[in-house]
Amino acid sequence: MRNLAEKWPATPDFAIATLNKDGVTVRTVSGLNQLLVSGDLTAWSKASGLAGEGVGAGAVASGDTYMVRIARDRLLAVGEQPFPIAAGWHAAGFAVTVMNAGLHVFEIEGPELDRLTARGTALDPGAASPSASILFAGIGVLFYRFGNPGRARLHVDRGLAPYLWEWLEQAQVL
Structure with a gap:
């Protein structure tokens, strides 16, 4: 029988994986x-x-x-x-x-966060929305700022976390 898993990229070890690219840093927030x-x-x-x-999309939680x-x-x-x-x-x-095991949380920060947000969604990066539920990279996520306007969190269904990671790796921000 064919091993269909061979065609998919390996899932990163989210406990240690960090992505630094084009003025943004992406990491997993665990233990929430x-x-x-x-x-x-x-x-x-x-x-x-x-x-x-x-808080809704674009608003700051702390x-x-x-x-x-x-x-x-x-x-x-x-x-x-x-x-x-x-x-x-x-x-x-x-x-x-x-929902602890059901939602994976990514934290994204850096000076190009708004450009990445504009690339991933139609949401105006400078505006807030009553709901944090948006489409980002073609999938439903919860998106909001955390701590300050230069840091955002994305909650995504855990099964879609590897896809979103791959999208973030390949996204051209600039």
């Missing part, structure tokens, strides 16, 4: 706790103690714990420590799904 929250986001805020609506807006009734809570909220349906009207 990610909860997908759906439903009554006001009830979620009361239960979790996290206030706000979450801190050890923050929220990323996906849709009117959906967000991703991201934190360095586990959240004290159990997964599953909550009678207050929201559901929580643990």
Whole structure:
């Protein structure tokens, strides 16, 4: 039987892989706790103690714990420590799904970040959007700035992380 895996490039070791190219640096952020929250986001805020609506595409998130807006009734809570909220349906009207193993997180920074953003998406790099859910390099991601406008994070389905890495390797920013 043919080995179909031979035609695909090897998946990088994301624990140590770093890409430095054309004025941007790309690396994996590991160890983040990610909860997908759906439903009554006001009830979620009361239960979790996290206030706000979450950041959208282009907006800047910061801190050890923050929220990323996906849709009117959906967000991703991201934190360095586990959240004290159990997964599953909550009678207050929201559901929580643990996404730690489902979403891969890339961090991209450098002086050419806006050019790379313009190459990967139709999003205006200087504008913010209410939702962080965008198409980047032809796939759905969550995109937002982190810490400062010169650094961005992309959350992508883990199965698509090797594709996005390859796209970033081959992208011509300049």
